[in-house]
Amino acid sequence: MASKFHGVDFYDVDGLLSEEERAIRDTVREWVDEHLMPVIGEAYVAGKFPKQLIPGMAELGLFGANLPEEYGCAGLNNVAYGLIMQELERGDSGVRSFASVQGALVMYPIYTFGSEEQKKEWLPQMASGKVIGCFGLTEPDYGSNPAGMITVAKETKDGWVLNGAKMWITNGSTAQAAIIWAKAGKIDDPDSIRGFIVPTDTKGFSAKDQKGKLSLRASDTSELVLQDVHVPKDAVLPKSGGLKSPLLCLTAARYGIAWGAVGAAMACYDEAVSYSKQRVMFGKPIGGFQLQQARLADMLTEITKAQLLCVQLGRLKDEGKSTPQQVSLAKRNNVNMATDIARETRRLLGANGILAEYQAMRHLANLESVYTYEGTHDVHTLILGQEITGLSAFN
Amino acid sequence: MKIACCIKRVPDSETRVKIAADGKSLDEAGVKFVMNPYDEFAVEEALRRKEKAGTGEVVVICLGPAAGQETIRTALAMGADRGVLLQTEKTPADSFETARLIAAELKSGTWDLILFGRMAIDDYNHQVGVIVAELLGLPCVSAVSHLDIEGLKGIAEREIEGGIEVVEFPLPAVLTVDKGLNEPRYPALKGIMAAKKKPLEVKAVRPGAGTIEIAALTPPPERKEGKIVGEGAGAVAELVRLLREEAKVL
Numbered sequence: 001m002a003s004k005f006h007g008v009d010f011y012d013v014d015g016l017l018s019e020e021e022r023a024i025r026d027t028v029r030e031w032v033d034e035h036l037m038p039v040i041g042e043a044y045v046a047g048k049f050p051k052q053l054i055p056g057m058a059e060l061g062l063f064g065a066n067l068p069e070e071y072g073c074a075g076l077n078n079v080a081y082g083l084i085m086q087e088l089e090r091g092d093s094g095v096r097s098f099a100s101v102q103g104a105l106v107m108y109p110i111y112t113f114g115s116e117e118q119k120k121e122w123l124p125q126m127a128s129g130k131v132i133g134c135f136g137l138t139e140p141d142y143g144s145n146p147a148g149m150i151t152v153a154k155e156t157k158d159g160w161v162l163n164g165a166k167m168w169i170t171n172g173s174t175a176q177a178a179i180i181w182a183k184a185g186k187i188d189d190p191d192s193i194r195g196f197i198v199p200t201d202t203k204g205f206s207a208k209d210q211k212g213k214l215s216l217r218a219s220d221t222s223e224l225v226l227q228d229v230h231v232p233k234d235a236v237l238p239k240s241g242g243l244k245s246p247l248l249c250l251t252a253a254r255y256g257i258a259w260g261a262v263g264a265a266m267a268c269y270d271e272a273v274s275y276s277k278q279r280v281m282f283g284k285p286i287g288g289f290q291l292q293q294a295r296l297a298d299m300l301t302e303i304t305k306a307q308l309l310c311v312q313l314g315r316l317k318d319e320g321k322s323t324p325q326q327v328s329l330a331k332r333n334n335v336n337m338a339t340d341i342a343r344e345t346r347r348l349l350g351a352n353g354i355l356a357e358y359q360a361m362r363h364l365a366n367l368e369s370v371y372t373y374e375g376t377h378d379v380h381t382l383i384l385g386q387e388i389t390g391l392s393a394f395n
Numbered sequence: 396m397k398i399a400c401c402i403k404r405v406p407d408s409e410t411r412v413k414i415a416a417d418g419k420s421l422d423e424a425g426v427k428f429v430m431n432p433y434d435e436f437a438v439e440e441a442l443r444r445k446e447k448a449g450t451g452e453v454v455v456i457c458l459g460p461a462a463g464q465e466t467i468r469t470a471l472a473m474g475a476d477r478g479v480l481l482q483t484e485k486t487p488a489d490s491f492e493t494a495r496l497i498a499a500e501l502k503s504g505t506w507d508l509i510l511f512g513r514m515a516i517d518d519y520n521h522q523v524g525v526i527v528a529e530l531l532g533l534p535c536v537s538a539v540s541h542l543d544i545e546g547l548k549g550i551a552e553r554e555i556e557g558g559i560e561v562v563e564f565p566l567p568a569v570l571t572v573d574k575g576l577n578e579p580r581y582p583a584l585k586g587i588m589a590a591k592k593k594p595l596e597v598k599a600v601r602p603g604a605g606t607i608e609i610a611a612l613t614p615p616p617e618r619k620e621g622k623i624v625g626e627g628a629g630a631v632a633e634l635v636r637l638l639r640e641e642a643k644v645l
Contacts, residue, residue, distance in 0.1 A: 004409045006427075019465060023472060023587045031581055061584035074584040084584075 028087040036091035058129030064107035072124030079314035082259035089260030093366035094219030104253035106133030113237035134175035136166035147190035153182040172222025195240035258330035261338035268345035332380035396451035402434035433512025471590035472582030489605025494526035528569035
């Protein structure tokens with residue numbers, strides 16, 4: 001279990017990366033080997049996010065790593081950022097989710113829609129892990145259709161009053177600050193959606209752990225309730241406006257998920273290969289049987305395709321040329337392939353595959369959430385359908 | 396404090412190495428190379444000493460192939476200030492040749508401390524650091540596992556058979572360091588990006604032939620299959636008998 005992870009690279013994808021990108025990937029990989037892998041199985045079974053990892057992640061510079069150095073971030077390009085997500089999710093989707101939310105769903109909107117004062121106040125504290133954030137968009141009755149949200153923000157003399165409820169909020173109970181999306185205008189007007197920075201100790205704000213999860217167990221998922229939450233005028237993200245603002249955040253997070261899924265898939269493939277060589281049945285290692293070889297060949301093929309997809313998407317993003325639809329394609333493909341690989345690994349491992357001692361079933365259960373969050377697989381199908389035909393299947 | 400750290404690029408200890416067709420070198424294809432793990436302790440110690448002093452410079456020196464630049468950049472990413480690669484096509488088999496070239500480079504500067512890893516994990520020679528000290532006429536303490544420095548005096552601890560040896564020495568000095576001295580840091584991602592902008596000088600060097608030649612490399616014999624004697628306390632007597640009579644280790 002304590003052995004080093006060497007990744008999967010059948011097509012010399014490493015050759016497409018710069019020395020710095022590889023060094024960043026290797027550093028995070030080593031950190032995951034030494035700090036995350038020894039604790040993740042137990043944290044998962046206990047249903048607890050391994051909070052003790054936060055300072056180490058911050059020290060490495062994993063939070064908001066693709067945001068500029070002037071705000072205390074690492075200032076990396078998007079490929080390096082993606083590689084970080086890949087390596088974190090090689091450990092566990094829940095831990096990658098933690099970093100995704102902190103970086104892409106909390107720091108990114110503050111960086112993109114916030115005032116200079118907000119950026120200076122929040123970003124360095126978030127990069128250093130002193131303030132953890134969460135992102136409140138989804139509501140109990142509005143998941144794939146966030147435009148319908150019913151959380152409202154009423155402007156008063158000296159600020160705003162927020163009322164509503166948010167559901168499935170990663171980091172919700174851990175966070176000191178929440179980015180809350182609410183309608184500041186008419187309830188049927190998605191253009192009036194604005195983002196607010198709400199300290200979670202504000203009166204009327206409460207977070208409750210969502211119990212009974214069989215997936216992402218090493219991640220904090222909460223329900224947020226906002227009951228007459230008063231925030232000052234400068235709590236609003238001044239440049240946020242309309243549903244497109246939170247959707248931009250989701251595109252940023254989905255980009256990291258596309259990479260993360262490759263990490264989970266590689267972890268499973270690695271486990272499948274080593275198990276298939278060691279496990280002897282009918283007098284020879286099971287890797288010598290055609291059925292298992294077919295499994296492994298399919299896994300390697302899909303991982304290789306997904307890796308190339310990620311690198312090219314990252315390069316496009318760095319050139320400012322990537323589209324949300326391209327991100328949808330990568331998220332949809334990669335999470336789906338990772339879920340398939342986790343399932344096939346689970347099966348290849350036989351009865352051992354159901355144990356927490358191995359990784360496959362944990363990844364499989366996690367990936368079922370990843371499949372559903374940040375735009376479900378189905379929604380991304382329809383986004384691509386609309387892109388191809390020009391016809392929207394939503395309305 | 397001005398500190399030189401001499402590091403080596405070695406195969407990752409987790410890599411499965413293959414012996415090349417010539418029977419006396421490694422087949423480097425597909426082998427991952429890393430900074431010699433003992434040298435990481437040296438770099439970490441140098442950085443801590445500099446941080447504690449508040450001023451100074453940590454210079455990393457590596458003798459090896461062009462790819463040694465990558466190894467130097469790892470140290471720069473950890474926080475070292477600049478690097479020097481003494482570039483050669485082949486790392487000499489004779490530690491004296493390596494030491495001679497490194498000592499020549501060190502002579503061009505002045506140092507409070509010169510640090511080496513206790514040994515390189517590829518050749519297990521334990522030699523370069525101590526030979527360099529001799530060539531430079533400096534005091535040397537090898538296999539240091541704890542270090543205190545006060546002014547121009549150092550106190551080093553070495554783990555020896557059955558105890559700890561405490562050695563006092565004057566600065567400047569050459570130390571080879573052991574594990575246990577510190578916990579090497581991860582290079583922060585910002586450090587990795589900053590490393591690219593730090594000075595890294597490449598100097599071509601030509602090692603002499605030396606007096607040592609590697610005649611052959613052979614892999615260790617394959618381990619024989621184990622034997623399960625039985626389970627529980629009942630099996631202990633038989634286990635002890637086998638250890639004594641068959642394995643002859645008791």
